[in-house]
Amino acid sequence: MKVVMIFSPGEIASASILLLMVFALLAGLLGRSQGVLIVFFSLVATLASALTTAAGVMTVWRGTSEQFVLLIGLPDLPFHLRLDPLAGFFLTVIGLLSVFVSIYSAGYLKGFAGQRPVTRLVVFYCLFLAGMFMVVLADDALFFLISWEVMAAASYFLVMFEDERAENRRAALLYLVVAHVGAIAILLSFGVMAGLATGFESFSGYTFDAMRQATFPVAGATAAFLLAFFGFAAKAGMVPLHVWLPEAHPVAPSNISALMSGVMLKTAIYGIIRITFDLLRVFPWWWGAIVLFLGIVSAVMGILYAVMEKDLKRLLAYSSVENIGIILVGIGLSMVFSSFKLPVLAALAMTAALYHVLNHAMFKGLLFMGAGAVLHATHERNMEHMGGLIHRMPWTAALFLVGCVSISALPPFNGFVSEWLLFQAFLLSPSLPSPLMKLFMPLAAALLALTAALAAATFVKAFGVSFLGQWRGQRQHTVHEADWSMRSGMILAAAACLFLGVFPTVLIDWMDIVPEQLVGGRLSMSATASGWLWLTPVASERASYSGILVFIAAIVVYGLVYIVLHVKPGRIHRGPVWDCGFERLTSRMQYNATSFAMPLRRVFGFVVNIKESVTLVPQSAHAAFPKRLQYHLRIRDHVWNVLYTPIAGASFWLARKVGRLQQGRIQSYLIYSFLTILVLLFLTVL
């Protein structure tokens, strides 16, 4: 604690970034003994993340801002860093999950022992963490983009870790392309803002401070916002820019998937909040409406794809699309309220969004870690080949269940709190003056409710098919429980889920400074007015919730019922499963992932591209008694055919046309140069 007092949060955060980078450089030296490397790596990454978390927590708690100017950078363009409460909040989110995942990694990486060296993974893991921390700390466009690229490139190599499979290489390439298309848009957005801030002749507008002080014309600000939103949304995996996400996240090693889904997507959310609320500051309401609309579309489409998925990690990836959608709904709502000068409501929606950022990091991290433990034990991602894992992996099953309950927004766990806050924000929307928004709000709330219900169906399926029932695959004897380091990572994340669900008032008190600085409204006056037990976002007669009392009541009531029924000990007989007298029940007769989703596929199939076919393989003698039935099901994104295939076709077509310029004759190239000079001269004369 003493150390913490001596150094400022900014210094601690910078030190941990340096620690990660130095370790990334030195990791190669340890490469010979992989066991030592993994242990050292886990220690260093855990320490650095814990320090960063402490820095973030302190910054938000004190509500202070620190700025640094680094001596390195381009000539005349030094790097600027700033740690304010918003950055502090995101540092906390990223740091906290990184602590859990780094502990988990020690056990998970051992699974690669004897198969392949993990040095590359360790190096890029450290760079990836450092990149994410730097993105949040950056206070000028240049350093932001450099950090953004460090993060993107490092994660590209992490996705590529098992690069002998063509599927992984393809996914990583797709990820890289989308990340860079997004990065170009972000770069252009910064260009527009810097230019409008100090004129297009000088570079002095590249610091965020200069942008904060500028007043932007509406058209310019709109261009900057739309570019930035496009760029960040591509990284966040918003529909229709999400196609890379279900490809790239599942093929990465599971600790990396946890970080990518849990926190990397959040850096994009950070970018949207930073640019909209901090740099541009003033915005018309329809920007918020766009964010809200696309958020709703992402949430609904994401969960519909998730519920139909049979690959456990792809299911989780699609569910990230859904959760990013929910976060965007909160941000969009906050923008709408803020543009109509309703600061308290804007703060409520922003708190809901930020709380969901933290919650999603925790439970999605936990679920990916759990999926990693399953993958580690069964070498299987396809749920159709799992089943009954709760008997072989009791710890993983219980912890995965906590994640499922949390993400399905069930009280008293954390997902419920943010969803509850968001619904409260929706219920306060009648105070909006715009009739158009009033018309849209009920529909948005309806779709959000639909999303929550579908999420529960998705995670009943995910847990039920993989952990319950009977084993469906081969090689059951090799299935084993996760080791202690993996378990402790998951236990910590599960504890965080419960804590965030049971003590929301503590968290809201702590993070209240962030929405206050962004939208000028506070929640803590009213949210915790009735004491720390009660969460009352607006007023106690308007709505109240007490996670801790629900939790205590649950324990007390379950305990009482159990005791009352066990006063006289009843007998329990174990017997074989009742088989209707058929006597040959096999594990293939269970409901599996595909059949579980069948009713929902039929109800919501019209929004998804489904190809389903049943073919009979006839027996030679009797055509009426087929030998077997073959069932094929293929589910694809409509977006692929509608959006990406035409764009890919058009760019190939354009490339061929441009390719004609390239003839390989020096004369024609000289003519091109000559013509270019002529045109330029002509332009300067004008």
Add this chain to the structure above:
Amino acid sequence: MMLGRLVTELLQVALLVGAAPLFVGWVRMLKCWTQGRTSASLLQPYRDLAKLFSKDVVLAENASWIFRFTPYLVFGTTIIAGAVVPMLTINLPLAPIADVIVLVGLFAIARFFTALAGMDIGTAFGGMGSSREMMVASLAEPAMLMAIFTVSLANKSTSLSHIAEVMYSGQSLLKPSLAFAFIAFILITLAETGRIPVDNPSTHLELTMLHEAMVLEYSGRHLALIEWAGMMKLFLFMALGSALFFPWGIAISDGPLEIAGAGIIILAKLAASGIVLVVIETGLAKMRLFRLTEFLGSAFLMATLGMLSFFILE
């Protein structure tokens, strides 16, 4: 004072736990009469429960702790839900721990675990029940939320006590949004409590079961708890409808006489709602599973219309 209110709270929970089988007995009795059959006694559900409690439990070999934990969770969660719905008085001391959204969440968590328990043994019936139940829930739950959002908007609160209080004072009478919300609420009650036309509580036919398929493997005290919780859920939905739309008769102060009166009135209201339920159930046939989409879709539509009409008209 606080003690008196706690006693009221306990009385309310006791009323829920104690009177739920009676209500189910009443509904079954009415149903028999409308179908021209002679009925069992009003107290038959109690006897059924007593019989189940006295039997041993038979568990499948591969049942996990989830299967054994679920009955307690479902029963306990329903009791907690019963502690927050105003039945006797609007001054429930435990009401602030959960508003109406939390109430939906409590029902959701019970359903989540029941669906998991259905998949735990690994038989086709259990999985089928879980899959269908989650499909119905994924349509019914948003409709339920929209219906109560409409009521919350009209009464400017999501707290159940406060809604009941405002409705009681008659400030929200004759709002068109409430009419839509009420129709939606009736449709959802049929779906959530597993009544005809959505589900048939007295069927064990393979292709028509929803809820029964999930709990097919239960026996002994586990089955008793699940059955009892189901009865309490039916009772609760009727009480919830009364609190949201017709709270008149509920006690607004803590006088013992008033609370006793409120107890009699709520039982009278339930008896009347039982008649409505039986009329609906007798008049309709069970729908095919995929026709339910239309049924629940119209509930969803009604609720959304209610909310729209609130935003536009009120």
